[in-house]
Amino acid sequence: MTAALPDWLAPLPWLDQAGSDDARLVEHALRADQPGIREFAALLSPAAGRRLETLARRALALTRRHFGSTISLYAPLYLSNYCPTRCTYCGFAADRRIARHKLTPAELEAELSALKTLSIEEILLLTGDRTAVADYPYVRDCVRLAAARFPNVAVEVFALSADEYRGLSAAGCSAVTLYQETYDPVRYEQTHLSGPKRDYLNRLDAPARALAGGMRAVSLGALLGLGQPLFDLLCLYQHATHLRRAFWKGGVAISFPRLRPEAGGSTADFPVDDNFLAQAIFAFRICLPDVPLTLSTRESPRFRDGMAGLGISKMSVASRTTVGGYDLETLPSGAQFDINDHRGVAAFCAALQAKGLQPVFKNWDAAYREQTVPVSAP
Amino acid sequence: MTDGLKLGDRIFSSRLLLGTGKFSSTDAMIRAVRASGAELVTVALRRFHPGRPVDDVFGPLAALEGVTLVPNTSGARDAREAVRAAQLGRELAGSPFVKLEIHPNPHHLLPDPIETYEAAKILVQDGFFVLPYMPADPVLARRLEEIGCAAVMPLGAAIGSGQGLTTMSMLKLIIHEASVPVIVDAGLRSPSDAALTMEIGGDAVLVNSAIATAEDPELMAGAFAAAVKAGRDAWRAGLMPRSEAAAATSPLTAFLADEGAG
Numbered sequence: 001m002t003a004a005l006p007d008w009l010a011p012l013p014w015l016d017q018a019g020s021d022d023a024r025l026v027e028h029a030l031r032a033d034q035p036g037i038r039e040f041a042a043l044l045s046p047a048a049g050r051r052l053e054t055l056a057r058r059a060l061a062l063t064r065r066h067f068g069s070t071i072s073l074y075a076p077l078y079l080s081n082y083c084p085t086r087c088t089y090c091g092f093a094a095d096r097r098i099a100r101h102k103l104t105p106a107e108l109e110a111e112l113s114a115l116k117t118l119s120i121e122e123i124l125l126l127t128g129d130r131t132a133v134a135d136y137p138y139v140r141d142c143v144r145l146a147a148a149r150f151p152n153v154a155v156e157v158f159a160l161s162a163d164e165y166r167g168l169s170a171a172g173c174s175a176v177t178l179y180q181e182t183y184d185p186v187r188y189e190q191t192h193l194s195g196p197k198r199d200y201l202n203r204l205d206a207p208a209r210a211l212a213g214g215m216r217a218v219s220l221g222a223l224l225g226l227g228q229p230l231f232d233l234l235c236l237y238q239h240a241t242h243l244r245r246a247f248w249k250g251g252v253a254i255s256f257p258r259l260r261p262e263a264g265g266s267t268a269d270f271p272v273d274d275n276f277l278a279q280a281i282f283a284f285r286i287c288l289p290d291v292p293l294t295l296s297t298r299e300s301p302r303f304r305d306g307m308a309g310l311g312i313s314k315m316s317v318a319s320r321t322t323v324g325g326y327d328l329e330t331l332p333s334g335a336q337f338d339i340n341d342h343r344g345v346a347a348f349c350a351a352l353q354a355k356g357l358q359p360v361f362k363n364w365d366a367a368y369r370e371q372t373v374p375v376s377a378p
Numbered sequence: 379m380t381d382g383l384k385l386g387d388r389i390f391s392s393r394l395l396l397g398t399g400k401f402s403s404t405d406a407m408i409r410a411v412r413a414s415g416a417e418l419v420t421v422a423l424r425r426f427h428p429g430r431p432v433d434d435v436f437g438p439l440a441a442l443e444g445v446t447l448v449p450n451t452s453g454a455r456d457a458r459e460a461v462r463a464a465q466l467g468r469e470l471a472g473s474p475f476v477k478l479e480i481h482p483n484p485h486h487l488l489p490d491p492i493e494t495y496e497a498a499k500i501l502v503q504d505g506f507f508v509l510p511y512m513p514a515d516p517v518l519a520r521r522l523e524e525i526g527c528a529a530v531m532p533l534g535a536a537i538g539s540g541q542g543l544t545t546m547s548m549l550k551l552i553i554h555e556a557s558v559p560v561i562v563d564a565g566l567r568s569p570s571d572a573a574l575t576m577e578i579g580g581d582a583v584l585v586n587s588a589i590a591t592a593e594d595p596e597l598m599a600g601a602f603a604a605a606v607k608a609g610r611d612a613w614r615a616g617l618m619p620r621s622e623a624a625a626a627t628s629p630l631t632a633f634l635a636d637e638g639a640g
Contacts, residue, residue, distance in 0.1 A: 064591050065538055068400020119430060151424075216455070217484065244485065249455060251484035290485040349432075356402045362427040362434075367463045368453050 003185040003200035008242050011183075011234035014041035018230040023047045030054065035287040040237050043283035044230055052275065055282035059311040062289040067313040070358045072292070073345075074122035074316055075115055076156070078323045079103050079142050081334060083128025085195025087181070089226060089259055091321075091336045092128045094195060098334025101323045102127075102134050108142055112149050114326035118318055118345045121362040122152035124177060126336075129197045130158040140164075140171045147172025152364040154219075158196065159206035165213025172369055176210040177219040178203070179257060182227030183235030191226055207243060217251030218243065219294065224277065225259030225268030233280050240288065253292040253314070254284055260298050260337050274303055278310075285311035297341040301351070304341050309357050317348050317359075381614065383559060383582055386474060386507030386528045388446070390417045393576065394606045395448070395561060396599070397586025399425070400538075404438050406595050411442065414599035419445050420477045420584065422452045423467045436471065448509065450477035456490070457497035464501055476501060477531070477584075478510040487537045491518050495525070502526035511563055514545035519552045519560075529558050531584065534575070535565025538587040542571045546578075553579045569598075569605030576609025577617060 011018075017025060018041040026048045029039035042048060048055065080102035083092045091098065103111065115123060125142055127134045139157050146153045154175035155168060165176065182188050185200050192198045207218040220239055222232035240252045258277060259268040272280075284293055295304055295312045297319040304315065320326060321335045343351070349359040382389035396416040401407035411419055419439055426449075427434040439447055449467025454460035457480065464476040478501065480494050481487040489511050495518070501508045507528040512518055514532035522530050532552050535541035542565060543549060553560050559581035566572055572583045585602050592598035 065540065065587065068587070068590050069402035070400060119433060121427070121433075249482040249484075353403065358401060358403050360425070360433065361430070363424055364453065365424045365426070365463065365466070367423060367466045368455075368459050 002189050003204075005183075005185060005235075006204075009183065009204075009235050009238050011231055011238065014038065014234050015230060017041040018044040018234060020045045021047050023050075026051055030058070030286075037234070037237060037241070037287075040283055040287040041234060043286060044233060044280060048283070049275065049279055052279060052282070055279060055286065056310055059282040059285040060309065062285050063309055063311055063313055066290050067292075067309075068358075069309065069356055070360045071308055071312070071352055072122070072314040072360050072363050073120070074124055074152075074154075074314070075118070075120045075326075076124045076126055076296075076316055076319050076321070077111055077115065077146075077326070078126045078321060078336065079108070079139070080127045080134035081323050081336065082131045082133040083195070084131050085129040085197040086193040087195075087197065088191045088193065089223065091334055096334065100334075102138070103142070103324055105141070105145060107324060107327070108145055110327040111324050112146060116149065118326070119361050120318075120345075121150060122154070122364065123150050124154045124156055124316075126156045127158065129195055136160060136164045136167070140167055143168055143171040143173045147366070147369070151362060151366045154217075159199075159203045160209065160213075162209040162213045165210045165215060169214035172366075174215065174364070174369070175217040175219065175251070175253075176207065176215050177221075177255065178206050178210070179221040179223055179255070180204055180235075180239070181223045183222060183232050183239070184227040187227040204239075207239070208246060211243065211247040211250035215250075217253055219253040219255050219292075221255035221257050223257050223259055224272040224280075225270055227270060229270055229272050229276065229280070233283075237284070237287070240291065251292075253294060254288070255294040255296065256281060257296060257298060260340070277303075278307065281307060281311040297339045298337060300340045301343060305351050305355065308352055308355060315348075318343075318345050381610070385418070385509070385559060388507075390446075392417045392603070392606075393582040393610055394572070394603050395420065395563075395582055395584040396589065397450075397584060398422075398435055398439065398590075399452075399586055400590035401595065402590075404435065407435070407590070408438055408442070410589050410595040410599040411439070411445065412599075413596045413603070414585075414589070415603045417444060417446060418448055418475070420448045420450045420586075421471070422450050423463045423470075424453050426467075426470055428470070440471070446475065447471045447473045448475040448477050449473060450479050450511075451497075452479045452481075454480045454497075455482045455493075456480065457493045457500065460493070460497040461500050461504075464497075464506060465504070468506070474505065475507045475509060475528075478508055480511075481537075489513055489533070491515065495521060498522055498527055499525050509561065514548040514552065516548060516551040516555060519556060523556065523558050527558060529561050529581070530556060531561045531563040533564040534562050534571065537564045539565050540567035540588060541565050542567050543574060549575070549580070550578055569601045572602050573605040573609035573612070576606055577612050579613055582606075 025042040029042035156177040294314040296316045395418045425435040451460040451463040535544040561582040563584040
C-alpha cells in the first residue's frame with residue numbers, strides 16, 4: 001500500500017512556485033530577511049536558474065560566514081554489501097549477482113589502519129539494508145571498534161529503532177546519514193521492489209528516532225534523479241526544518257547524492273544536470289545558512305572543486321564504494337556505485353588549498369562522547 | 379602606570395584575544411595572530427591533532443613566543459562534556475585557562491546559561507581560570523563572577539553573525555557592575571565595533587570570524603589591534619558626554635565674571 005505523505009512534509013502549495021518563471025518571486029526571495037520554504041521554492045524555479053551567478057555569490061558569502069574558509073573531510077567505509085532489498089538503482093540490490101562480503105573484525109581493523117594513514121579522522125560506516133548477516137549488533141560492534149580509533153564515527157545503515165540508535169550512540173557513533181531516496185511515496189514504491197526498506201514511513205521517521213536516541217546529528221538527502229526533483233527537494237527542506245523544530249539540540253545536515261551509472265546499468269528517470277544541482281545547493285545554503293551541506297565523490301573533480309566553499313562545507317575524499325577497499329590485503333567486492341572523483345587525499349587537498357580553502361580532517365574529539373574508553377574486540 | 383588586563387594570576391598588555399577557527403590555512407592564521415599582537419589565543423580542543431602537522435592547529439600556535447593558549451570546549455552540549463573537554467585541553471596545552479563554551483544547538487551556537495554555570499562551578503574548583511562564553515545577561519554575569527570565574531565573556535551577537543553589538547544595553551549593564559574583566563566575544567564585525575566595546579569600558583574583545591573571513595586576515599588583525607588600542611585609550615582619556623545642545627567653547631556668561639561670586 002502506498003504511504004500517505006504526512007502534512008508536515010507535503011510540498012504543496014510550494015510546488016507551483018518552484019515551477020514558476022516569475023522573476024519577481026526570485027527578487028523577493030533574494031531580499032528576504034528570513035528566507036523560508038516560500039523563498040526556497042522561488043530559488044529552485046526556472047526564473048532563479050537564470051540568476052545562478054547571483055545565487056552563487058550569496059552562497060559563497062554565507063558559506064564563508066558560517067563555516068569559514070574550511071572544508072571538513074570524511075571517508076566512507078563499506079562494512080558489508082549483503083542486502084535483502086531490491087532497490088532498482090543500487091549495485092548492492094538483492095537480485096544483483098555480485099560478490100558479497102562483510103568485514104571481519106580483523107579486516108575492519110586493517111581498513112581503519114589504512115584510513116588512519118590517509119589522515120582521515122571522520123568515517124562513515126555503511127551497510128546494505130538489514131539482514132541477519134549484518135544486523136544491528138554487527139553494526140554496533142563495528143562502531144565500537146572504529147570509535148576506539150576515530151574521534152568522529154557516523155553510520156549510513158538501515159533504519160533502526162530508537163533503542164538501537166541509543167545503543168549505537170553509546171558505542172561511540174555521533175551521527176546518522178539516512179537518505180529517503182525519494183520523498184514521493186509512489187516513486188518510492190516503484191523503486192523499492194521488496195525487502196524491509198520498502199516501508200516508506202519507517203524510513204522517513206528514522207532520522208527523528210536517531211536524534212531521539214541521542215545522535216548529535218543526522219544527514220538527510222534525496223537520491224536526485226529518482227523522483228521529480230522539485231518535489232524531492234521541497235520535501236527535503238521540509239524534513240530538515242521539521243527535525244530542527246522537533247529537536248533543538250539536534251544537528252541537521254544535507255547531502256546531495258545524484259543518481260549515477262552503476263554496475264546494474266540503471267539510469268535516472270528524472271536526470272538532474274550540473275546547473276540545477278548547483279542551483280539546488282545554492283538555494284539550500286541561502287535558506288538554511290548554518291546547515292552543513294555535503295558533496296561526495298559521486299561527483300566529478302570539476303564539479304566538486306567548483307562547489308567547494310560555494311555552499312558545500314563538507315566533502316568525502318579518497319572514497320571506495322566496495323566493501324573495504326582501503327587496505328590492499330582485503331578482497332574487493334562489488335561496488336554500490338561508481339566514483340567520479342578518484343583523486344587521493346593529497347591531490348584533493350591541493351585542489352582545495354589552491355582555492356584558498358583549508359581541508360580539515362579532525363573537527364571533533366572523543367572527549368565529547370559518553371564513553372571514551374576503548375573497548376576490546378567483540 | 380601600565381594598563382594591563384588581569385586574568386587569573388596573569389597580566390596581559392594586549393586586550394585583543396583571537397579565535398583560530400575558519401582560517402584558510404594555518405599559515406594565514408599564524409600571520410593574523412602575529413599581526414594582532416594577541417597574547418591570549420583560543421583554540422578548539424576538537425582541532426587539536428597531535429602528530430598531524432598538516433591538520434593540527436595547536437602545534438603551530440604553541441610554538442609562538444608570547445602567546446598563551448586558551449583551549450575552548452566548542453562542541454560541548456552540556457556541562458559534563460565541557461568539563462571533560464576542558465580537562466583534556468589542559469592536559470594537552472598545559473594552560474590554566476579555559477574558554478568555557480557550551481552550545482547545545484549546533485546551528486546557532488548560542489551558549490546554554492544553565493550548563494555553563496554548572497560547568498564553571500566544577501572547573502573553578504578544579505583550579506582553572508574560567509573564561510565563560512555567555513549570553514549578555516547581567517544577572518548571569520554576576521552569578522558567574524560569584525562562583526569565581528576569572529572573567530565573563532558576554533556575546534555581542536551570535537557567533538559568526540557579524541551583526542555587531544546587538545546586545546549593547548545589556549553589555550553596558552554588565553560592564554557597569556562587573557568586578558572581573560568583561561571580554562566581549564562573538565558577533566563583532568568591524569574594528570569600529572571593537573573600538574566601541576572598549577570605549578564603553580569593556581576590558582577586552584575576542585575576535586575570530588571578522589578576521590578569519592576577511593579578504594586579508596593579517597591586515598584585518600592589525601586593524602582590530604589598532605581599534606582596540608584606540609578605544610581603550612579613549613576610555614582612559616574620558617569621553618566627553620553626549621549632549622542635546624551645542625556647547626560653546628567660550629562661555630556665554632564670561633561678561634559676568636568680574637561681578638560674579640568669584
